[in-house]
Every structure is written in structure tokens, then in C-alpha cells.
Amino acid sequence: MPDSQKKPKLSRHLWVIYLLSVVVLAFIWYYQWMLGLIMTVLFAASFYYSVRTERAIRHNTEQYISTLSHRIKRVGEEALLEMPIGIVLFNDEYVIEWANPFMNEFAENDTLVGTSLSILDDNLISQIKEDSSEVWLQLESYRFQTVIKKNERLLYLFDRTTQAQIQRLYHNEQTVLSIIFLDNYEEITQNMDDTLKSQMNSKVTSVLNNWSNDYGIYLKRTSQDRFLAVSTKETLDQLEKSKFDILDEVRGLNAEHNIPMTLSIGIGYGNVPLPALGELAQSSLDLSLGRGGDQVAIKDDSGKVRFYGGRTNPMEKRTRVRARVISHALKELVKESENVIIMGHKSPDMDSVGAAIGILNIAKINGVEGYIVLDPEDIDTGVYRLIDAIRDQDDLWQHFVEPEESEAIITSKSLVVVVDTHKPSMVANSRLLNKSEYKVVIDHHRRAEEFIENPTLVYMEPYASSTAELVTELLEYQPKTLKLKMLEATALLAGIIVDTKSFTLRTGSRTFDAASYLRSKGADTVLVQQFMKEDLDIYIKRSRLIERAEIFHDTIAISKGKSGEVYGGVLIAQAADTLLTMSGISASFVISERNDGRIGISARSLGDVNVQVIMEQMNGGGHLTNAATQIEDTTIEDAEALLKEILQEYFEGGETE
Numbered sequence: 001m002p003d004s005q006k007k008p009k010l011s012r013h014l015w016v017i018y019l020l021s022v023v024v025l026a027f028i029w030y031y032q033w034m035l036g037l038i039m040t041v042l043f044a045a046s047f048y049y050s051v052r053t054e055r056a057i058r059h060n061t062e063q064y065i066s067t068l069s070h071r072i073k074r075v076g077e078e079a080l081l082e083m084p085i086g087i088v089l090f091n092d093e094y095v096i097e098w099a100n101p102f103m104n105e106f107a108e109n110d111t112l113v114g115t116s117l118s119i120l121d122d123n124l125i126s127q128i129k130e131d132s133s134e135v136w137l138q139l140e141s142y143r144f145q146t147v148i149k150k151n152e153r154l155l156y157l158f159d160r161t162t163q164a165q166i167q168r169l170y171h172n173e174q175t176v177l178s179i180i181f182l183d184n185y186e187e188i189t190q191n192m193d194d195t196l197k198s199q200m201n202s203k204v205t206s207v208l209n210n211w212s213n214d215y216g217i218y219l220k221r222t223s224q225d226r227f228l229a230v231s232t233k234e235t236l237d238q239l240e241k242s243k244f245d246i247l248d249e250v251r252g253l254n255a256e257h258n259i260p261m262t263l264s265i266g267i268g269y270g271n272v273p274l275p276a277l278g279e280l281a282q283s284s285l286d287l288s289l290g291r292g293g294d295q296v297a298i299k300d301d302s303g304k305v306r307f308y309g310g311r312t313n314p315m316e317k318r319t320r321v322r323a324r325v326i327s328h329a330l331k332e333l334v335k336e337s338e339n340v341i342i343m344g345h346k347s348p349d350m351d352s353v354g355a356a357i358g359i360l361n362i363a364k365i366n367g368v369e370g371y372i373v374l375d376p377e378d379i380d381t382g383v384y385r386l387i388d389a390i391r392d393q394d395d396l397w398q399h400f401v402e403p404e405e406s407e408a409i410i411t412s413k414s415l416v417v418v419v420d421t422h423k424p425s426m427v428a429n430s431r432l433l434n435k436s437e438y439k440v441v442i443d444h445h446r447r448a449e450e451f452i453e454n455p456t457l458v459y460m461e462p463y464a465s466s467t468a469e470l471v472t473e474l475l476e477y478q479p480k481t482l483k484l485k486m487l488e489a490t491a492l493l494a495g496i497i498v499d500t501k502s503f504t505l506r507t508g509s510r511t512f513d514a515a516s517y518l519r520s521k522g523a524d525t526v527l528v529q530q531f532m533k534e535d536l537d538i539y540i541k542r543s544r545l546i547e548r549a550e551i552f553h554d555t556i557a558i559s560k561g562k563s564g565e566v567y568g569g570v571l572i573a574q575a576a577d578t579l580l581t582m583s584g585i586s587a588s589f590v591i592s593e594r595n596d597g598r599i600g601i602s603a604r605s606l607g608d609v610n611v612q613v614i615m616e617q618m619n620g621g622g623h624l625t626n627a628a629t630q631i632e633d634t635t636i637e638d639a640e641a642l643l644k645e646i647l648q649e650y651f652e653g654g655e656t657e
Contacts, residue, residue: 086102098113106142121135123135141161173233176236177230179228179282180264180265181265181285184261188260236298262294263293266284266299271301287449295308307616327474330362330440331362333440333456334368337414337438339363339414340359340415341410342419343418344419345423346426346428348379349383349495350497354491355471358488360399371399371406374387374402375403380570382570385530386494389531410432412435414435416433416438417440419443420444422447422460423451424451439454440458442460442471444462445621447462463508464510464511466496467495468494469510472518489521494528546559546575552647553651555586556647557579558640558643559575564593565592567600569600573602575590575602587603587608589603600630601618602628603622606625615629618646
């Protein structure tokens, strides 16, 4: 008899109860047969009812289990075949062996079986081989989150199209705040009559309004030289694709109306409250202005910054109001400090040493002891003659201290003045920056992302030829009792002459004013030439570098030293300067090995090529026409290949970030 037709048996505990009941009935029959008869009838009826009920319960239970098993099996089949979840089985050759109907809907021939996994995505097989547990795939208009079970050779594809659309919408609708600043507006308009000023304002406002309407930006003028713009992340993405062509459009007004007007834009975005967005935008604008203006700085909530523009040289400021204000503020800071610790960048050049000597004189004239941090083991060939001359003057040399000595001198009330750099990683002793609450930064380089934290006073003017020029102007507003010694004035003048290539590059009227002031203080131009003299073997070494130059992109000169040959930073900079003087050359790059094992690149241009943004993409920086970088863990050949790749992108894209 089949199992389904077998009579269900009574449970064991019922049989025990019935056996005990029979024993009890036997006793009752023995002593009272009438009562026993009645009890036997009742027992028989009870037994019959119990057996019947037990069988009914067993039958219903078995029927329920059978039905549930069928339902579960059916649901499993439907889940495998009907639910909107993709399931794919593949073999060791990454060929699809089975796919559920949902996935077969994406097949051209009604089935994916027999085709390679690459039909789903070109990179899927490589990601499976790399033991990826999850990837995202795009099939037609669907976006799938794909879970990989490599050992089972199984893929689960979950439809996340709606989620991706929501995420994209959230990304696109993020608020973006921008602050637009008209560079040098006050200086440009100070001598204009009302009619011309009104015409200029109308033209600039019209250009900006048309631009905002084209991109759907809310634009509000908050002052004569400042606008507030509110947009979305989607709009910002469009602006980045256009490389912020509004910069070129406003700059074009210069040629059309002879108005040297440029824009600086600071942009902040991210998943932060509106007040924090405002701070990001203002910080970005400060960064843009610190780099010379005529550019866009974009900062997100993580602090990452991107730059666009910066294609023109900073315009020289005709007024000295800022120099006078900074000079007075610096004087007050010096007077309130216990001592002044001055340091430039590592491997100091003429500009760095000259500017440091100038700040030392500001400390002395205000009755405060000053010290210049200098590592005697880190002196480049370009300044050793100047350092030797300083050593001969004990009253000046006694103010020079080594980096280790400076840590014993500095106190919490010391004033730390950093000249000719603003990057903590480049100063002579970065530990000093954390040992004092008061820090001053004086620099003429365009501001980079890396910057000294919480400076008390910042004087950065990218228009200036050199930091020595800025310091010289500060000296002019110090007490009239200031008396520069001949060597001190000569050191400052040497800094200006070296950075301007003898007044040929980045030279404005204020550069000659500063040089004239130093000359009146006894600066010796003949001594400057002696400081700048070079040894014959260095000249020959530089000539070999120049000899190895090759032309890239018609107007770019690239030279590289031989592997194993070490060149100093000053020498490769001089080689780049020399290459720039060649006919038809608009920019030059010199690559070589350095003493510290890194690969150094010195870059120069005449202004048509922004070498600053190129070097920034290689973790360097500098000016539009003068920049450099040092790269770790690479070779000359790899550095050259990277440089050419960046240059190619630069020329193809017009302007890189």
C-alpha cells in the first residue's frame, strides 16, 4: 500500500493512557460489574472519538505540509524565473551557461546562453579575475548593482536604476555658492569720470547677466566690485566643461574698450550648510586673488581645490596703501614679540636671503632681536658668494642661526616671519611654525593649496617681481632712523635683479622705485654682479643641458639631464631661462636629478603658456611665467613622459584646471 494510503497510527502517549484505562476498568468490573459496564461503554465511545480525532488531525497536517511544500517550490521557481532580479551562471571560460528570463530580455537573440560575460560589460571578466565582490553595470537604460559569487560562478544583478536617478538628481541639485570679484576695480576707476565709470559698469554687468542667463545662474551685485551667484552642481559641471569662458569674455573688454578688467571667482559646494558654503566660497576667492586673480578657484567640503584660468600676469598695483598698512601692522607685531625668527625656503636663493635680511632690519629698528634661520649645508651655488660676504661681517653673521639652534631660541611669544614661500613643506624649519602663535607670510608667488595655517598677517602680491621688492617697500615705511648697510641693501637689490633677470621679466614701475631706494641706501651694482658670477665648470655643465634640448609642440623646449648626473636647482633654472631666449621658443622645461634623489623640473615661459598650472599638476607651483616642481620615486624618463602628457592636454583643452 502506498504511504499516502496507510492508516495513520495513534500516538504512543494515547496508547499508554488507554492501557491504564483498561486496567482501571478491570478493577471496576471485578468489584462492581454494573458500574464497569457503564464505564466500558463510555471508554469505548471516548476511544472511538479520540482515534477519529487523531486521524483527522494527522490528515490535515499532512495535507497542509504537502500544500506548503508545493507553494514553496512554486515560489522558488517564480523567484528564479519571474522576479526582476538578474541571475547569470557562467563557466570557467566566462561563457554564460544559464540566465533567467529577466536577463534574457537584454539579449539580442532572446538568450544570453553561449555568449561571453563581456557582452554585459567589457571590464566584467577582468574584475571577476581580480576577485571583486561587487561591480556596477550599465545595460541599456538600466543601472545594475552586480554581486559576484566567483566560487559558484554566479552573478546577481539588482536593478538600481531608480536609486541612481535619485542620486544623480541629488548631485545635480546641490547648491553652489560663488563670489565674483572685479580685479583692481578701485584702481581702474579712481581716475575715471562718472560717465566712463557708468559705461564700464554697464558693460561688465551686461556681460555677467548674459552669462548668468545662459547658464541659469542667480546673480546679484552686492557692491561695486563684487557679485554673489547661486547655482547648482549641474550648472557648475557645465561651467567646468566650458573652462569658465566668462574669464576670456571679460578680459576681452580690455581690447574692446581699453579697460584692463579681469575677474576672480571663488566657488564653494558640498554637503554642508549654507553658512559653510559661504565660507568655502570666500576661502576660494582669497585663494584665487592670492594667485594673482583672473582665475577661478573651486573648493568642495573636503577641502580639495581646482583652478581654472590664470592666463594673464597679475596687474601691478599703482598705489602703495596696502604696503603702508602692512608695514605698520608688521611694526606693531614686532614690538609686541620677544624676538623675531625669520626663515625662507630650503636651498635659499638671492631673493630669499635678501628679503630675510630686510626683515631683520625691521626687527632691529624696532628694538627687537632678530634671527635668520639658515642651514649651511643647504646653500646653493647661486648664493654662496653672498653668504661668504655676510660671514665676513660679524655684526650681521651673528644673527644667522642653524635650524636646530632656532628651536632653542623660539618661544610662544616669538614672531615667525616666512619670506619667499608660503608652503610649510618648503620652509627652512617647519617645526618652528607650531611653536609660536604669531606668524607672518611675505611672498610674491601665486598662492597654492598648501599654505601655512592661521597666519597673523599675510602679504602676498603676485604682481611683484620678488619678495625683496615687497620687503624694500615695507622698509620705506619704517622709522626714518633706519640705516641699511651697504651689504644689506646690496643683498636686497641682488634678490630683485636675479628674479627679474636683470629687470627684463615681471618688472613694473614699483620694481624700479624699490631698486632706486636701495641704490640710495648704498647698494652696489658691481658687487651684485660679483655675487652673480658663476664658475666655468658650471657654465659648461649648463651648456650640456641646453645642448640636449628638443622641441615639443613647435614652440616648447624640453631638456633633460642624463641619468646619474645631478644638477642643482639654480643651474636647471638658469638653463630654462637660457632656452627661453632662443628664437621661436614660448616656454622651456628642464628636467634633471637632484642631490636629494628627487627629479626636479624648472619651467619658464613668456606668458603665452601658463607654466604654473602645468607644474601644479605635478605637485609644484610658482608663477605664470616661472614655476618648478620636485617629484619623488620616479625617473627622468617617466617625468618627461608625464610632462608631455600634461602639455598635450593643456594645448588640446586650451586651458587646464
